[in-house]
Amino acid sequence: MHLFIQAIILGVLTGGLYALMTSGLTLTFGTMRIINMAQGVFVVCGAYIGFTLFNYLHIDPFLSILVSTPLLFAIGFTLQTFLLKPLRHDAHRLSLLMTWAMAIGLEGILSFIFGTDFRGILTTYQNSSWTIAGYEIPVVRALAFLLSVAILVGMYLLLTRTKFGRSVRAVSQRESAAKLLGVNTDRTAALAFGLGAATAGAAGAMFGLVSSFDPASHYDLIGRLLAICVIGGLGSNAGAIAGAVILALSESLVQAELSPAWSSVPFYVLLIIVLIARPQGLFGVRARGAI
């Protein structure tokens, strides 16, 4: 029982971080109707930024978020402007390939700069944890969780309370209508893509703290993020959070109770069950049939 609750605590803490990564994916899907296959590599970029700042300038990884976030925003904004916006014909499907090309290219660039060895950000508080009521709460994960939640709340406010948020929602609802209302859809898309990358940048620095990574880690990451989206319902923010927590929970439970090698199995089993029982995802809405 103790182990069980301990695993739940760990799962929820990690889930927050995945939720942050996925929220960016949801945002780009909502505004541009594309799957951003580069979200995983954006996270890894954030991790390397944290790693570099920590190793060479001794900046605390949590502080490096202040650098990785705007940097990834700039990268995302630029990539969208030069590589995605020009796609006109069959843009939805081509973007899939284009973002994948970005992922592979960035993986190449990262390997070029940092090599292909596994890295980790090893802080002094790496292994310390608080003990509350007999349960261990690792400091790194707890902080990462809190920060992720804070950023998610910030994103929520940004999307519901600001003019930019209104444009994003207008574009997600219907692009043609948004154009009529005078929303600059191209700019909104670029900002949204940048913002999506920025969430990955923030999450990345923390991801580097909780697990080791190499440039190819993005492949594994994007697989998880996409599966989270399907479970939660593509385009749903609540779904992204629920999916992320389910993923992290199931992994940490199996890791604790069974064996690490099989930690991903229940999640994929769940994915299949959700697809069979509720293909639109837990929080998704069924697409309209007629009209």
Next chain:
Amino acid sequence: MIAALALFPFSGAESWIVNIGIFTLMYAALGSAWNLIGGYTGYVSLGSVAFFGLGAYGLALTFQHIGIGNGFLPFALVPIIGIAVAIVSVPIGWIAFRTRGLPFIIVTISLVIILQYMALNLTDITGGAPGLQVPQAPFPPGAYEEYFYWAMLGVFAVTLLACAYVRRSRLGLMMFAVREDEDKARGLGVATSVPKYAAFAGCAAFSAMAGAVWAYYLSTVYPQFAFDGEFLAMGIILVAYLGGIGTLWGPFVGAAILTPAQQYFAYSLGGSQLYLIAYAAVFIVVMLFLPRGVVTTIADRALRRSRRRKQVVEELATAESEALRDAPAPAVAR
């Protein structure tokens, strides 16, 4: 065309060139198989690789458990593996087809990840990360490549034949209808699951056949290569896009351009980081400058110049203007 391709090894080409030929034909077969589901039916699937891998493992496992000799007999096994994987693909399709559009893409990506994961972890069956060995074929060194070249050509030819059949048959018409507007098609009495499953299973069968030949050729299978979601999965689609999706020869043209280029990069840049960058760059250039594909672009040009086409455009214009001449068309009240 196929005959010309069949004669290619006799041109005295060196074995490394034949090797590139095999690789090209493999991509052409995979791209054409993908065309069935992605090009004609409009369901972008990244699952081809999953079936490619199943075919490769299928061959290796047959070798392990049933002695099938190692001469030409394994080639006879290839179609059987294709059929078996097609059968396996049906329940998978049942799950995947509960979604469409982008979620369908994600589900097929998940399929590849799940299979790779299983291949890595079911060590008793799959040998885990190192994979399985397949006995090397006892062909004479000089001609070793050639037999595999012809085998792969056979797979490609069969795939192409299937595509040609689809393009002029009722089944293909149903696939097109699903691609254009699935819901509308349902309202026209089209039993949409027939073309969907046919395309999915067909793609699975031909991809598996290519995988089986490839595994025998390399005489080894391991998860990273069999279920390569990173390069092969996207490479297949890129080949189809570069050639022109939904065209008969597009995937072949795409493969003929891309595969030698890829091999060249791999050869000159090694497996290094630069290879990744170059690969991405090729990807980006294709997407930006040839999004409609070589074959489609050329066909469009030719069509625009052809008389038949001009006639259609003129007919369109006259039909419109005739209608308008007779009536100044006051906006009809809605």
Next chain:
Amino acid sequence: MSVDGPLLEIDALRKRFGGIVAVDGCSFSVERGSITGLIGPNGSGKTTVLNMLSGYLASDSGSIRFDGKRVARPDPTTMYRGGMSRTFQRARVLPEIDVLDNLLVAAPKRGLAVWGMSKANRATVDYAMTLLDEFKLTRLAEAKAGELSYGQQKLLEFATVLMGKPRLVLLDEPTAGVNHVMVDLMTERIREFHAKGLTFLIVEHNMEFVMSLCDPIVVLDHGKQLFAGAPDDVQQNQLVLDAYLGD
């Protein structure tokens, strides 16, 4: 096949979308051999009724009887094969395939015939060509359907649903966005097929068109049947006028 009784009967059909009740206990019937009009202000639920009839939407409650038999769970494919076909308010054709193929798709074919080597047999192609001729689309047979003008697409969609030799055709605003010549052509074709025994249920806003063609006319308001009767009665009915002028 029962010969008496209405061809289509709907009873207490309901559909709600979240907060709005789009169709609220709607009941009416379509007599054999009639051209029934279905009119009502914007948003009164006409399209939603058609969507439920043709199996594109599941109703919340109520029943549908087609040709005397209750249809428990309508589904687009079976409804079409059963002899009821429809067009859409915003014309839907298969844009990237050519006009003739658009018709051939709709030819009923089942079982092993699907796996044949050709797209359709001679007789089917001939019938499709006849339809194209009647709709003045013959010259465009090889054009892609998406290249046609909107009016031509509406004609094509109408022609397409006739391929299945239906007994009842539901048309959702056949004249919206179509110029006069094509409206006349459409009217002619409706009359002609009607003369051959086909039954129509037509949703329209174009009153001139409805009044000259349809009898009886069913008026829908807020998802309910408000009135049903001959064109003259509809025009004089106070309730109908109120509904259109807004209350």
